[in-house]
Amino acid sequence: MSIASQLPVLPIIMPIMAAPVTLLLPKGRAPHLWACLFTWLTFAACIALFREVDMSGPISYHLGDWAPPIGIEYRIDLANALVLLLVSGIAALVMPFAYRSVQLEVDERQTPLFYGAMLICMTGLLGVTITGDAFNVFVFLEISSLSTYALIAMGARRDRRALTAAFNYLVMGTIGATFFVIGLGLLYQATGTLNMADLSKQLIGQDNRMVQAGFAFILVGMGLKLAMFPMHLWLPNAYTYAPSAVTAFIAATATKVAVYVIIRFFFSVFNFDFAFIGAAFTYVLLPLGLLGMFGASFVALFQEDVKRMLAYSSVAQIGYMLLGLSFATVEGLTASLVHIFNHALMKGALFMAVACVVLRAGSHSIHAFAGLSKRMPVTTWAFIISGLSLIGVPLTVGFISKWYLLNAAFAAGHWYAGFLIVASSLIALAYVGRVAEVMLLREPAEEGKYAMAKEEAPLSMLIPMWILVLANIYFGVRTDLTGDIATRAAEALMMAAGGAP
């Protein structure tokens, strides 16, 4: 038994074993370094997995050597290999980034707990992505959600509202998870299996009430988790009051993973033979995606708090992903997958920039950003470049996303959706432009609450942030990893679902 053959389980087993150890370590540097080490190892394992899948096709790994459908199967194809790479990559950048920010924002006694919870949260997200077993999805989903509730609540040191935000998220998240598990239960009733591949086989010809209800429960449950408009109400507070590093991590990963689960269930468990899949695309995802794009962008425009503004923008961006999906074409699916990846890069970088500002100015209100270009030029430019990416300016990943989405919309004949996509980008232009103007053209506050010295964030924060910013540019001009892989993944998913290739 070589280690290589156990590769698929490493991204799960390593961090989950490492997480409890952080609690035993002394407070201070040690838990942080330990967590960093394991996120990097996990990232390395995910890179290896990705290369393996890229070169020799999907991998099926049987946990404990129990053969599916009885045993749990990890099944990795290009679609989830890409998401794994993304989640672990963001974690590998956020973890070193977190140290200074956590020092400021989290109670020192809680830091071992914090890093442990971060590791568990990452494990949960990776687990949701990697598994080929529907119930296992639920288990990992809860692992990641529970740790996220705790992480958000740790923001209470700076702002007590973090507690209510965490509690709200807990209630909503639990409802979502419950719906999801009820849906799974109904499918299990209908088929007697929980393995996704097996489910898909057993479901053939079963277009009955039970399966329909199961599907509806799953859709609503995941809709809550991924903050599908109008089920997004938990998200703005959770993102705003969580510690900055947590926001950077979950904003870049958590909702993306939920979108991935939707994709997986739509295309790999169900398929186009079910009439309700088409209906869900046309009557649920398409209108809700569009509503989210506009509703949330519009709300973002009026936020005084930059972190909250970005949170609403995330809801809007999820709308893009759902919209891409709803076209039910290879182009649309590609656009969604590409945007999952790209949006993580831009939002990660943006929330990191906010974290840097919080470190120096102690606030994420827009007033703290006044004249920032004179106080923290390096952070300012990171924010501006990622902001341009959010708008979709050429040479950034945002532009690539927009291009794929627009192309999908026009190719699918939804030309009105094309214009709505760019219209909502213009709202992004307005809210990013507002912050940029404040940063570049206002004078910094000399005294009072928002006064700050001319001091950049420490290198431990600037370097990870700029890696993400540069990734925004690199993947904005080279799409070998995003576009090509996403296209291949989308083609495979589409073929399996029996849609037009």
Added chain:
Amino acid sequence: MISASLAIPLSLALPLVGCIAIWLLDKHPNLREAATLITGAILLVLALTIFGAVGGGEQPEHVLFEVIDGLPIAFKAEPLGAMFGLIASGLWIVNSVYSIGYMRGHGEEHQTRFFMSFAVAISAAMGVAYAANLFTLFIFYEVLTLSTFPLVTHYGDDKARNGGRIYLGVLMATSIGLLLPAIVWTYAITGTTEFTEGGIMAAHAEAVGPIAGVLLGLYAFGIGKAALMPAHPWLPNAMVAPTPVSAFLHAVAVVKAGVFSILKVAVYVFGIDFLRDTGASVPFMWIAAGSILLASAIAMHKDNLKARLAYSTVSQLSYVTLGAMLATSMGVMGGAMQIAAHALGKMTLFMCAGAIYVAHHKSLVSEMRGLGRVMPFTFGAFFLGAMSIIGLPPMAGSWPKFFLMLGAADAGQLAIIAVLMVSSILNVIYLLSIPVQAFYMNPAEEGAKPQGAEGALIQWGALKEAPILCVAPPLFTATGAFLLFFFADPLYKYLSPLIGGQ
């Protein structure tokens, strides 16, 4: 000598290198300005190389890399682009000399940032000039918008902030909201964004036919830099920038990038035959005609010289759009020549406006009466520039008007000829009146006497001209506008591949 196809990427990279050099020489103003000028000189040589190669019948190409499958960042010089590249790089040097005089004469702050932004902008303008497909064009178009934003908001006060907001708002909103969907739509239908002789639409006439008008409208208004009304408000608002910015960017590089793109789209994406056959361009021809007259009418009411020139630019840019939308060869030729002629003429006018401001701190037309007697060179250059804009021989501006009228006659649109005539008359009123008043009228102030000795038209003994670096450049471009009048035939021959000639 380097090959023309290598000169293309070099002419994009060089200004960026220059930008870094300018940044490094922040503390040494003289060396910094030398960096700008040296970069400009080499760039001009590169542009000449490309211009020469294209003149010899070559079409130098360079593919940078593929961004998305089938969508490369690629460059290919053709006559129109080679001409635009040459104009932009040549006038950049003139403008740099002028900028040095203006910025120093005026004691401006943030000069390093100013010259750096200029360098990035010229690189982007080169990218627009040589772009081989719409995808590449769009990328550099946006870079041009963003790189000029710091120039527009140079003063950083409330006025600059408002102007900058409108500038960026209109240009980004039109380009992302209209131009980008137009390009993607084109790509979704035809599977390419490559500029092709004869256009790419004709081969997909069935799919494009019903939406040709819509698509053309998306391009016409989406290319906001062409300032076709009502997408023009950014241009008057950009006048809050220092005058060299208005002179070069908002008379040459930025606005010409806009109308250049319109011409490229009309000729190489739609194809003028396709436009004529479908009649898709007719509504936009009328919009352009309306834009010409309306902007001139507004210009008449502006007392601020820069605002008047800005509206005159809006009007003159629509000549190019009009030429494209006439969908005749002569119309396209007129539009293409207008790019060259208007660049020289309008830049002269703006530089004169700046010189007047540096020397006398006057920006209102009504304050300039009698000023010509002490600034004969400046107002002389202004006079020549105005003649060219109006289209009076022997200035370069007369040729585009001539070809546009021919084009209108070919298209059977006689009303357009009337529009062009009325516009010229309006131009005479609001442009020529300025130097005439400056030379012949007494100052507006109550009881003030003409400066200098009584009775003499020009006070040779008591000249109060702007610094030489502010006066020589407008004289130079005015001379250029004069000389170009006599080189209309070579220019016509050079551009004739555009309209299917050899």
